[in-house]
Amino acid sequence: MPNLTIGPRVRKPLHLHDKQLKVLENIATEIRVDLIDMLVEAGSGHSAGPLGMADVFVALYFHIMIHDSKKPNWKDRDRLVLSNGHICPIRYVTMAHAGYFPKKHLNTLRKFGSILQGHPESEKLIGSETTSGPLGSGSSQAVGMAYAGLLDKSPWRVYCIMSDGELAAGQTWEAMLFAGKNKLYNCTFIIDRNNIQIDGTTEDIMPLEPLEEKFKAFNLNVIRCAGNSISDFVNATEHAHGVSEKPTVIIADTIPGYGVDYMEYDFTWHGKPPKKGEEAINALHALRTLGGKIESEHE
Amino acid sequence: MTKKNKKQKGLNRNMHLARNILNTEKIKYTPTRNGYGEGVVEAGKNNSKIMVLCADLTESTRSLEFKNHFPDRFVQMGVSEQSMASIAAGMSLTGKVPFISSYAAFSPGRNWEQIKTCIAIQNSNVKIAGAHAGVSVGPDGATHQMIEDVALMRVMPNMKVIVPADSIETKKSTILAAKLKGPCYLRFAREKSPVFTTEKTPFKLGKSEIYRYGYDLTIVASGPILYEALLAANKLSKEFGIEARVINSHSIKPFDAKTLIAAAKETGAIVTAEEAQVAGGLAGVVAETLSLTTPVPIERIGIQDRYGESGTPREVQESMGLTSPFIAMAAQRVLKRKLGQRVTVIPEHISSADSLRIEMRRTIIEKSLKQAPKKWKGTK
Numbered sequence: 001m002p003n004l005t006i007g008p009r010v011r012k013p014l015h016l017h018d019k020q021l022k023v024l025e026n027i028a029t030e031i032r033v034d035l036i037d038m039l040v041e042a043g044s045g046h047s048a049g050p051l052g053m054a055d056v057f058v059a060l061y062f063h064i065m066i067h068d069s070k071k072p073n074w075k076d077r078d079r080l081v082l083s084n085g086h087i088c089p090i091r092y093v094t095m096a097h098a099g100y101f102p103k104k105h106l107n108t109l110r111k112f113g114s115i116l117q118g119h120p121e122s123e124k125l126i127g128s129e130t131t132s133g134p135l136g137s138g139s140s141q142a143v144g145m146a147y148a149g150l151l152d153k154s155p156w157r158v159y160c161i162m163s164d165g166e167l168a169a170g171q172t173w174e175a176m177l178f179a180g181k182n183k184l185y186n187c188t189f190i191i192d193r194n195n196i197q198i199d200g201t202t203e204d205i206m207p208l209e210p211l212e213e214k215f216k217a218f219n220l221n222v223i224r225c226a227g228n229s230i231s232d233f234v235n236a237t238e239h240a241h242g243v244s245e246k247p248t249v250i251i252a253d254t255i256p257g258y259g260v261d262y263m264e265y266d267f268t269w270h271g272k273p274p275k276k277g278e279e280a281i282n283a284l285h286a287l288r289t290l291g292g293k294i295e296s297e298h299e
Numbered sequence: 300m301t302k303k304n305k306k307q308k309g310l311n312r313n314m315h316l317a318r319n320i321l322n323t324e325k326i327k328y329t330p331t332r333n334g335y336g337e338g339v340v341e342a343g344k345n346n347s348k349i350m351v352l353c354a355d356l357t358e359s360t361r362s363l364e365f366k367n368h369f370p371d372r373f374v375q376m377g378v379s380e381q382s383m384a385s386i387a388a389g390m391s392l393t394g395k396v397p398f399i400s401s402y403a404a405f406s407p408g409r410n411w412e413q414i415k416t417c418i419a420i421q422n423s424n425v426k427i428a429g430a431h432a433g434v435s436v437g438p439d440g441a442t443h444q445m446i447e448d449v450a451l452m453r454v455m456p457n458m459k460v461i462v463p464a465d466s467i468e469t470k471k472s473t474i475l476a477a478k479l480k481g482p483c484y485l486r487f488a489r490e491k492s493p494v495f496t497t498e499k500t501p502f503k504l505g506k507s508e509i510y511r512y513g514y515d516l517t518i519v520a521s522g523p524i525l526y527e528a529l530l531a532a533n534k535l536s537k538e539f540g541i542e543a544r545v546i547n548s549h550s551i552k553p554f555d556a557k558t559l560i561a562a563a564k565e566t567g568a569i570v571t572a573e574e575a576q577v578a579g580g581l582a583g584v585v586a587e588t589l590s591l592t593t594p595v596p597i598e599r600i601g602i603q604d605r606y607g608e609s610g611t612p613r614e615v616q617e618s619m620g621l622t623s624p625f626i627a628m629a630a631q632r633v634l635k636r637k638l639g640q641r642v643t644v645i646p647e648h649i650s651s652a653d654s655l656r657i658e659m660r661r662t663i664i665e666k667s668l669k670q671a672p673k674k675w676k677g678t679k
Contacts, residue, residue, distance in 0.1 A: 075394075121420065122421055123421060123422060130417070134412055134413075137381070137413050137417050140381070141386065141388050141392070141417055142389060143386055144386035144389020144390040147389075170381070171379075171382050178376070178386065
């Protein structure tokens, strides 16, 4: 086995100041609004997962990751692997906001010839890193990258987002064995723990708890955080960066459909978009007023 | 080709085939997988990006040689073929050139979807080395005899598929695969098989080679069964004066349609031979190509929609009609069809393999039961 024990790269502290946090939160709201518009236009696609993960994506693209949207193939970029490819709408909107491609492409989601495929394809959308959709293989690709990265003493890190329902796929655990064995500390797994999947709640369909203990038993460092709190997620990531003996898994507890009151916690919104008309208007209203907490400025 | 050349027959000297090629006693026997071990080491010397991943079968896939030469670039995966395919894809996305090695029954047998999603659609620079393919893994039985792999892999866009005929050609294929950009499937066998090509024998991706000239019919073969095809052609010539052209079609994809179409036009009848399911395998490629261009009668030697069973490699091959006598039968049948003569409904090479199989099961097991020790109520 190669010697993979080089020290972690020194990064800027990630701790957020109030002002920075406010900026990120505003981006997250804008992104959720664009997400709904995009899904309504596409007429199909997933709503609950993308809404729930908006804060994590904003934190990664606008604060945590070292990357350059103008140079998506820059060799020293941090890599974000999206294993649960079906939540790609949130990645697409975030990438558009980060400058990877013009926002007008958001109107092409799932249309013939689009760079924004129903499930992401790395050959079509440069910067999406991997092709995914069939669940369970993203973690393996991420650890493959991380292994090669350590072998070459590369400075970049790999982040891999997975869903909780996806953890029923055995391949995930093959990847965890590999990650633990090779102490891939440059790899951080982020679990979207929203407790829902297509057919119902994860604990009804194939119970995952005690989830932390499962990962610990695979020799991973485990952190649990509030996935809809940007500051909490950033802190968890900072913690993960500080662990150089093990890969880290961040279990981000998120609310599916977060920000749109009638979707929250409801598994039936896993795989469909709001319909044009009332549903869409209500969703956008909920997002713009932060669930009625503030008055709508424009509709 | 001049008129005189049209009547050309016999072995093609330009192919630099092994001496005493038709002498089954004198020819050297080596498993094709050995060529993989040698090839991947040579490729590794030329390119430091090459890595080998192996799913707990380091020695038998011959990945061990690479591990011994380049321990840092060898990755032990354990029994995780699905993860192995995806991990290799991840590595390739950082510029590495990974070879993933296991038995074909598990890779691509078990991880086909991961290969599709992470390697083929992504056009990842990953090479899939499937060892112990075909039925010549013998005693291990049907679960380990991979017969669907050629069909499975060739239907994948972006994927290249090479089925080398002996250990030397396997070595060449491995070195070639390392230089190619994009995914590639290499198929090897466990059992020793004749080494009948030489270092000088031409080998090019997407190019079939004529190993024997002939004008009555053409036998197209891929893999070690090509040797059986040469034996069959020799027998046909000596006993019946039938001159069969024999083509090595190692490159299933990209496929050399030109050489095949020329053969169909010039000989008017084709026999395919492979140690894989005929459905979708080499037979599939040949039938598809010819039906679109030059329809001529075709007979197919290969596995006829059935699974194998335990037995010595030779027994299993014979019971499935994969040896030279069956190829000769198929050749005679296709000739009859070419000449418009009547033929049986079920091809002779299939019906006689079927009856041989029943007979073999009976005699081999009877003998074995008889030889059981007395404590098991046998006679020994």
